[in-house]
Amino acid sequence: MGRESVEPKGVSQAVLGRLPVYLSYLKSQPLHFDASISATTIASALNMGEVQVRKDLAAVSGGGKPKVGYAASELINDLEDFLGYRNSEDAVVVGAGKLGLALLGYNGFIEYGFNIVAAFDANESIVSKSSDEKPIFHISKFDDLCRRMRIRIGIITVPAAAAQSVCDMMINSGILAIMNFAPTHLRVPENIALNNQNIAADLAILRKRLTEKISGEK
Amino acid sequence: MGRESVEPKGVSQAVLGRLPVYLSYLKSQPLHFDASISATTIASALNMGEVQVRKDLAAVSGGGKPKVGYAASELINDLEDFLGYRNSEDAVVVGAGKLGLALLGYNGFIEYGFNIVAAFDANESIVSKSSDEKPIFHISKFDDLCRRMRIRIGIITVPAAAAQSVCDMMINSGILAIMNFAPTHLRVPENIALNNQNIAADLAILRKRLTEKISGEK
DNA sequence: GGTATATCGATAAAAATATATCGATATGCG
DNA sequence: CGCATATCGATATATTTTTATCGATATACC
Secondary structure (H helix, E strand, O other): OOOOOOOOOOOOHHHHHHHHHHHHHHHHOOOOOOOEEOHHHHHHHHOOOHHHHHHHHHOOOOOOEOOOEEEHHHHHHHHHHHHOOOOOEEEEEEOOOHHHHHHHHOOHHHHHOEEEEEEEEOOHHHOOOOEOOEOEEEHHHHHHHHHHHOOOEEEEOOOHHHHHHHHHHHHHOOOOEEEEOOOOOOOOOOOOEEEEOOHHHHHHHHHHHHHHHHHHOO | OOOOOOOOOOOOHHHHHHHHHHHHHHHHOOOOOOOEEOHHHHHHHHOOOHHHHHHHHHOOOOOOEOOOEEEHHHHHHHHHHHHOOOOOEEEEEEOOOHHHHHHHHOOHHHHHOEEEEEEEEOOHHHOOOOEOOEOEEEHHHHHHHHHHHOOOEEEEOOOHHHHHHHHHHHHHOOOOEEEEOOOOOOOOOOOOEEEEOOHHHHHHHHHHHHHHHHHHOO
């Protein structure tokens, strides 16, 4: 019998979502080079169960020592490795509106291993108006650039009405993962990874939690 | 014995996160006024289990009819009501950088029941440079405006280093729910609702899913 | 009007996730 | 150097979440 799968058993989606939180917390702490930090400390700072923290960390790092905890710098390294923050990857944005330009101009992506190389827009008038030294191209150049640079990740920041056609175009140009900021449902083949960022909906959920909190505390 | 809680048993976080997806999908469909739509249809369009769709919808809406499904317009109404899209609520942004201004200028929040009334910044030079008719104030005016308008929701779009102090300031001015775009961990009292939007981390997770997908399909 | 069928809603089973328990071990203190 | 303690890692339990099963019912067709 051949083995069914060779993958090292990926962590679950839930765990994956927590790893950046640990990492962000660790990085925000003033830790000296060889400092140690325990799961207990992390858990209480983040309001989580300490067992959960241990299990999550065990999935990506090389174990801690009783009584002292984990070597903080090692933990940070392991998390960054696991999440891919060390390998730089190019990405593109389609939709050079305010949000698209904000993403294009944001220089914090580097720490996470991303380099947004360009934005594209259908509007001729904003094309080439380079912002922060990064180019804005007309959408007609999209396919050529993506193929030549072997871009795998695309970010959609166009109005909802245009999102599906942009999405199809991206897939057509070889893009494999899409982050969508348009507040609409996108249909993609199952081999494409899709992430939806609906900020307004998240705000609504936040407000819902708020009102529940208020009514809950009498 | 008095009843322990009067709340109508809030839906779980997981369900809550899916409701906007249903709503967005329903709204994207060209439905006539008295159209019906079945859980089966929704499920297959969204690649979900149909039982899950039924259970989720049952939590917020008044039931469908066998053989035909749910009344689409009623479903949309119920979802919007439940998520609060009908009650308008004011919110503020602190951090008038590119992202903050993009949020301030975005007019799609109205549909979700949000009205961003102003942005604040510590930098005097960008103050008052009204964008899209919405004001940008100096941070010194924050407390006064929030208290007078009884603002409950604040959005943080400042650099990570300043995020915690902005967060503290918000809480101090009566804000009860915070959406944080700074890539850092914020410490808040437990009566405050916090939502973290780490776009870069989400991109990293998306890439991770992508590579798993690639290695998975041999 | 009777019968077939798509769909609902409820109940039950399964899977995933989170939490608790406990022995083992490294450190610090007497 | 022995003992107390904080923490780890593993195993077990509990809880939540998802998925499957099945009888009931409204519509369509004959």
